[in-house]
Amino acid sequence: MKTRTSSVVHALVSTRLPNRFGDFVIHCYGGAQDDKQHLALVKGEVRGRENVLARVHSECLTGDVFGSRRCDCGEQLDLALSAIGEADCGVLLYLRQEGRGIGLVQKLRAYNLQDEGLDTVEANLRLGHQADERDYYVAARILEDLGVKSVRLMTNNPKKLDELRRYGIPIGARVPIEAPSHPENVRYLRAKVEKMSHMLSFERKRPRFPFLAALFERLAEGPLSPGRPFVTLSHAQSLGGGDAQVSGPEACELSAALRAAHDAVLKPAGPALRLAWHDGSKAPVRLALAGTPATAGDVVAVPADARGDIDLAAALAAILGLGVRSLLVDGDAGLIGRFLEGALADYCVITVVPQFRGQTGTGGSGLESARIADCGCQPLGRDLVVYGPLRIDGSEAPAITPAG
Ligand SMILES: Nc1nc2c(ncn2[C@@H]2O[C@H](COP(=O)(O)OP(=O)(O)OP(=O)(O)O)[C@@H](O)[C@H]2O)c(=O)[nH]1
Ligand SMILES: [Zn+2]
Known part of the structure; x- marks a missing residue:
C-alpha cells in the first residue's frame, strides 16, 4: 500500500x-x-x-x-x-x-497548444509539466x-x-x-x-481491424453457448507450425485490440491458467487443479479431466461465474488444441508470422533464421497460401520481387 x-x-x-x-x-x-x-x-x-x-x-x-x-x-x-x-x-x-494537476492557467495555455496541433499529453509536456500530475x-x-x-x-x-x-x-x-x-x-x-x-x-468501435468487425459486434451480445463465456482462441504461429517468437508491431496492436474487446484473457501459466480482466478492474485469478499448493493471489480450484489436466469445461463455467461473458484465450498451440478438442471455442484468430522458427519440424540453424520476405497471402478455395521470396540470414536480398 x-x-x-x-x-x-x-x-x-x-x-x-x-x-x-x-x-x-x-x-x-x-x-x-x-x-x-x-x-x-x-x-x-x-x-x-x-x-x-x-x-x-x-x-x-x-x-x-x-x-x-x-x-x-x-x-x-x-x-x-x-x-x-x-x-x-x-x-x-x-x-x-484542475487541468490534471497543472492548474487553470496552464490548462488554458495547453488548449492553445492543442489548437496548434499538439495533443493533450504533448501540450502538457511542452509546458514543462508531466502528462498527469x-x-x-x-x-x-x-x-x-x-x-x-x-x-x-x-x-x-x-x-x-x-x-x-x-x-x-x-x-x-x-x-x-x-x-x-x-x-x-x-x-x-x-x-x-x-x-x-x-x-x-x-x-x-473504430473499424481499426475491419476484418474483425463481425467478431467485435458479436462480442457485445455475450455468450453463445450456455454455461460458458464466448470464447475466442488467438495464437501466433510460425510457418513451421510452432509458436511464433516475435510478431510485428501491427500484430501486437491486433492482439491488444482483441484483449480490449473481451472481458478477460486466459493464458497458460505452467500447469495452471491465469485469468486477467482486460481493464484491470479486478485482480488476476489463477485456475489450478484442486490440491495444488497455494501461491500468492486468488486461486480457483478446478477438477481434473480424464488425462489429469485442468478440466476446461469446468474452468469455463467457473470463469462465467466470475462475471466474464467474453474470453480471449491467448494460448500456445497445446492449450489451443485442448480447447478445440473439447469444442469449447466460438471464434479463432491465428496470426502467421512468416518465419520458420518454431517448435515443430525446425532444427537446423539455417531454418532458424529463414523467413519469407515481402510476405503475400492468398485464400485458395478453402486453403490459404502464404508465399513470398525466402531470405535466410547471410543470403543476398531476395531475387524475386512479389507480383502486384
Ligand atoms: N492539462 C490538461 N488537463 C485537462 C485537459 N482536458 C481536461 N483536463 C483535465 O483533466 C481532468 C479530468 O479529470 P477526470 O474526469 O476526473 O479524470 P480522467 O482522468 O478523465 O478519468 P475518468 O475517471 O475516466 O474521467 C480534469 O482535471 C480536467 O481539468 C487538457 O487538455 N489538458
Ligand atoms: Zn474537462
Whole structure:
C-alpha cells in the first residue's frame, strides 16, 4: 500500500445540499498539503458500507461549469451525480486538481497548444509539466474518513484505479462512465485512449481491424453457448507450425485490440491458467487443479479431466461465474488444441508470422533464421497460401520481387 505521512485531511464543515440529482450532504475538507479545499458529495448512508458507488472527479472549471466541449468532464460529472442520485447511497469526490494537476492557467495555455496541433499529453509536456500530475492520496483519506469500506468506482482511467488501490482503497468493481463523443473532443478522447490507456469503447468501435468487425459486434451480445463465456482462441504461429517468437508491431496492436474487446484473457501459466480482466478492474485469478499448493493471489480450484489436466469445461463455467461473458484465450498451440478438442471455442484468430522458427519440424540453424520476405497471402478455395521470396540470414536480398 502506498503511504504518506503528511497532510491529514479533516472536514471543515458539512451541510445539506439538495440538488437536481437528489438529496446530498456536502463535506468540505481542509488540511491537504496542496492547501486546497476538496469536496465530498454524499448521498445516503455510506459509513461501513461495501461497494459504494463512487466517483473521484478532478476539477475542470471549463467543462464542469461552462459546459466546454473540449473535454468530457462536465458530462461525466452529470452522469456520476445522476447515477449516485438514483442509487440508495454513493459518494462523489470533487478534487481541486484542475487541468490534471497543472492548474487553470496552464490548462488554458495547453488548449492553445492543442489548437496548434499538439495533443493533450504533448501540450502538457511542452509546458514543462508531466502528462498527469494528479495524486489520489487525499481522495483515499476522505473515503476512509467517510467510513466507506470499498467502492464501485466510476472511471475509465486505469491509473486512477491503481493509485486508489495503492493508497489502500479496496475497489470491488469499475463502472465505465462514458459521455458521448463530440467532433470537438474526439481528438482529446483518442489521446486519452492511446496515450493514457483510458478504457473508452468508442475507440473499440473504430473499424481499426475491419476484418474483425463481425467478431467485435458479436462480442457485445455475450455468450453463445450456455454455461460458458464466448470464447475466442488467438495464437501466433510460425510457418513451421510452432509458436511464433516475435510478431510485428501491427500484430501486437491486433492482439491488444482483441484483449480490449473481451472481458478477460486466459493464458497458460505452467500447469495452471491465469485469468486477467482486460481493464484491470479486478485482480488476476489463477485456475489450478484442486490440491495444488497455494501461491500468492486468488486461486480457483478446478477438477481434473480424464488425462489429469485442468478440466476446461469446468474452468469455463467457473470463469462465467466470475462475471466474464467474453474470453480471449491467448494460448500456445497445446492449450489451443485442448480447447478445440473439447469444442469449447466460438471464434479463432491465428496470426502467421512468416518465419520458420518454431517448435515443430525446425532444427537446423539455417531454418532458424529463414523467413519469407515481402510476405503475400492468398485464400485458395478453402486453403490459404502464404508465399513470398525466402531470405535466410547471410543470403543476398531476395531475387524475386512479389507480383502486384
Ligand atoms: N492539462 C490538461 N488537463 C485537462 C485537459 N482536458 C481536461 N483536463 C483535465 O483533466 C481532468 C479530468 O479529470 P477526470 O474526469 O476526473 O479524470 P480522467 O482522468 O478523465 O478519468 P475518468 O475517471 O475516466 O474521467 C480534469 O482535471 C480536467 O481539468 C487538457 O487538455 N489538458
Ligand atoms: Zn474537462
